[in-house]
Amino acid sequence: MNEWKWNGSRWWKFDFHTHTPASEDYGKGPNQRDLKNRTPKEWLLDYMRARIDCVAVTDHNSGAWIDRLKGALSELENESHADFRPIHLFPGVEISVNGGIHLLAVLGCEKATSDIDSLLGTVGFTGTKGSSDDVTTRSFVEVVNAIVSAGGIAIPAHVDEKNGLFKQTGTTLQQALDCDGVFAMELVDGSFQKPQLYIDKKPSWTEVLGSDAHHPSGNPGQKFPGSRFTWIKMGTPCIEGLRLALLDGPLSVIRSEAITQDPNQHADMAMEYVEVNKARYIGQPDSFKVDLNPWMNAVIGGRGTGKSTIIEFLRLILRREKELPESLQKDFAKYFEVYASRDEDGLLTEDSHFALVYRKNGARYRVQWSQRGDVEPIETEQSDESWRSEPGEITQRFPVRIYSQKQIYELAKAPLALLKIVDESPEVDRRSWENEWKAEESRFLSLRAKAREIEAGLSDEPGLQGELKDVQHKLAVFEQAGHADILKEYQTRLRQQRAVEEWKQSWAGAGERIRGIAQEIIPETLDPASFDQDKPEEKDFLEKVSSTLREIQQVRDDLEKSASKLDAILSKWSAEQETSLWARAVEKAIEEYGQLRTKLAKEAAGDPSAYGELVQRRQMLEARLKEFESRKKQLGSIQKEAQQSLTRLVEVRRRLTSRRKEFLKNVLERNSYVRIEVISYGARETVEEAFRRIIQRDSGGFEKDIGKVDNGEGLLGCLYSGNQSADDFETKLEELKQKVKAIAAGKTTLVSVRDQRFTSHLERLPPETFDRLDLWFPEDSLRVEYSTLGDGSGFRSIQEGSPGQKTAALLAFLLSYGKEPIVLDQPEDDLDNHLIYDLIVTQLRNIKQKRQVIVVTHNANIVVNGDAELVVALAVRNGQTQIETGGSLQEKRVRETICEVMEGGEEAFKQRYRRIALEGRHV
DSSP, rough: OOOOOOOOOOEEEEEEEEEETTTTTTTTTTTHHHHHHOOOHHHHHHHHTOOOOEEEEEBBOOOHHHHHHHHHHHHHHHHHHHHHOEEEEEEEEEEEEEETTEEEEEEOOOOHHHHHHHHHHTOOOSSSSSSSOOSSSOOOHHHHHHHTTTTTTEEEEEETSTTEEEEEHHHHHHHTTTTTTTTEEEEEEETTOOOEEEEOOOOOEEEOOOOOOOOOOOTTTOOTTTOOHHHHHHHHOOOHHHHHHHHHHTTTEEEEOSSSSTTTOOOOOOEEEEEEEOSSSSSSSOOEEEESSSEEEEESSSSSSHHHHHHHHHHHHOOOGGSOOOGGGHHHOOOOOOSSSTTTTOOOTTTEEEEEEEEEETTEEEEEEETTTTSOEEEOOOTOOEEEOOOSHHHHHSOOOEEEHHHHHHHHHHHHHHHHHHTTTTOOOOOHHHHHHHHHHHHHHHHEEEEEEEEHHHHGGHHHHHHHHHHHHHHHHHHHHEEEEEEEHHHHHHHHHHHHHHHHHHHEEEEEHHHHHHHHOOOOOGGGGSSSSSSHHHHHHHHHHHHHHHHHHHHHHHHHHHHHHHHHHHOOOOOOOHHHHHHHHHHHHHHHHHHHHHHHTTOOOOOOOHHHHHHHHHHHHHHHHHHHHHHHHHHHHHHHHHHHHHHHHHHHHHHHHHHHHHHHHHHHHOOOSSEEEEEETTOGHHHHHHHHHTTTTTTTHHHHHHHOOTTOOEEEETTTTTSSOOHHHHHHHHHHHHHHHHHHTOOOSSOOHHHHHHHHHHHSOOTTTHHHTOOOOOOEEEEEEEESSSOOOOOGGGGSHHHHHHHHHHHHHSSSSSSOEEEESSSSOOOOOHHIIIIIEEEEETTTTSSSSEESSSSHHHHHTTOOOOEEEEETTTTEEEEEEOOOOTTTTHHHHHHSSSSTTHHHHHHTSSSSTTTTOOO
16 A cells, blocks of 8 residues: 555666576586576566566577566466566676677667577677677677667676676777777676776776576575666666666666665655646646655746646645745735636636645655635545545644745845744754743743732731731730739630640541441452362462451451550540549639629629630731731742743743754755854844834834834843843843833833833733743844855855845755755746756755655756656646656656757756767767
């Protein structure tokens, strides 16, 4: 289900040198007779099991098995053999050339045994077919020319071993090295020291590797299927694609010992295809679908063929419309609007619906958009190839970068917009930083609110202190009346009595609670019927269960005894309490108080209960004031926590700047075209707006008191004065905040205010406003510099550059990092060829191995020398965008289209393939 058979180029395992039983020395050794009897099917399965994709069948001076292998391959496919996998057969032959040199001839897949026979006849081979001893009558150069004339590729075999070209010297080697028909060689030992003549002539032949297998299996170091091979990058394997790959050299050829992993591995996140339905000029009446490649995709075509439209529809599918700068919203509005009449610009219809398949973490997802909103935004593919709806935010789950040339130019003019892109990088990860900031921010605001709540409750303290003094005065007067001792004793004994009763109640009933616990700890009986007591191990286990139950029952009995002991203690205490001296003192105090009441009543002196009420009031007031002391301590603790929280917030804010700096340092450390520096809190242009928003004065006013950044006046005037560090700025910012709070508190003697209405305005603000003020830090800014020299010197501000130079600098940055797919719409606009090659082409080659690239371009240099794995050429037919052609650069029709529709196409191919003309001898 998850196998991706992508369009365009991929890497193929190619064995350039193989032998079948048609070679006399096949299976040489003690078992040769049996091995020579192997069937074509068995031979093919050897290579299939070794996961070889392409095989050049190169028997010694023979093509006898080629037709047999083709027939066997068809049979294996029809039989659906368990080990069958597609394999591409390239008919060939290992020719023993006059002089003893072995030369591989590789022909197109459509060739047959008869073509090999014809070639052997042409080169004058009349010896025994299958034998390596007989040689041609023609020379090395003549044989090479004959192979080329037959449409094949000539590759000197094992040049560093016996019968290899590099074992020759003098004229023979010189003539071979001067032969234009050779551009690849089979070099067995990659560390082999090439002849000085080769080094001097610098033919730069591409080095390939074949197994030269004469046996179906072997030990490491021996020659057998899969032991040695070459990775070749091309589209569908064919002789034309192979020829161009060999001409391409390192870009398209990797020897097996040079790499340990499959080069077909690609970025974990990639778009598989995009499909457009029912747009105005695309997807009518049939769906328009573009299959993509995991590496570099180039979309080409004439003006007005819909290239940019597809990119903007891609932006719509992935919900990236809001990423466009505000200045470009109007220019791009037509891509996101439904047209109602022929005169309107909209490119959508009411029925428009688009889909994109996105591969991520080994799974396939379908992301959809429709004008009617009647499709599931996200679906994931199931094991039965059906699709199931999934939740999530598209922008978060399916990362992608989409940039038009205009968008890049706008970014160059707006550092804060560029800062947003920096923040989206995994290294900075602004999203997780904001989560951390918001969590601490919420804690800070909550602590500040709680502190104000406590402060509000403490406002009653002065009044209660005054009332307490009045009560204490009344009590003093009452106690001077001569009855103070009796009243004091009575109040003291009452307090003691209440305290004793509360203490007694705290442990009353403890015995019953222990009895309850004793009953609860006895477990239910384990059913003995589940065990067979005739079995020793089960009988032993049941005895252990019984022993454990007995021990638990003992604990229960002990608890019962403890409960009874507690009951006795409580009973004893009650008796002792009733007979204690203290109990008699309580009774005496109550009796004397009663006598006093009677006496005072007879004397009409008043009720002594007034004294008790005053005492209770005093106790209540003292308790309240004691609680205030506790709340004051709590307030101090909360205020300390709030300050600590604010300190943490400062550290969190500093950490964001630090992440940005570290990210840009790592990304641009070796970039010779652009330099970007983070200026801590440097976004001056946003400061006044942000400050006014906090103090709720967005509408303007109080200009003299608020001031302007850098004008030296008002609160904001000196914020950025002089050369200062981030620490210096934080100090000035804190001073500004304290001035605002002082004005709001009416302390205008400490801070001069020109307009008293400003003071009134701040005084009316809710206290939460000043909490928010404490949390305010201006945004960072970016200082972007560029160099057109490309050597790390001559940097100057990007604001001084031309549109092309600004675009180049930003492109250099945007292409420097990230693993998510990146989509570029005509990035070459306004760039000269020097910048295109040195900047775009070079970086595209580097980044496409770790991230998928889709580039819409009119520049052939980007497509050809950027080594696009897939080229999609668009055209317009009957008013609708169609795919004119699509495939790899090795395909002739693709190259022809590039030369037809792209200026400089032929020149780009000349540069890449080092040859005179596109359709010359090699290309």
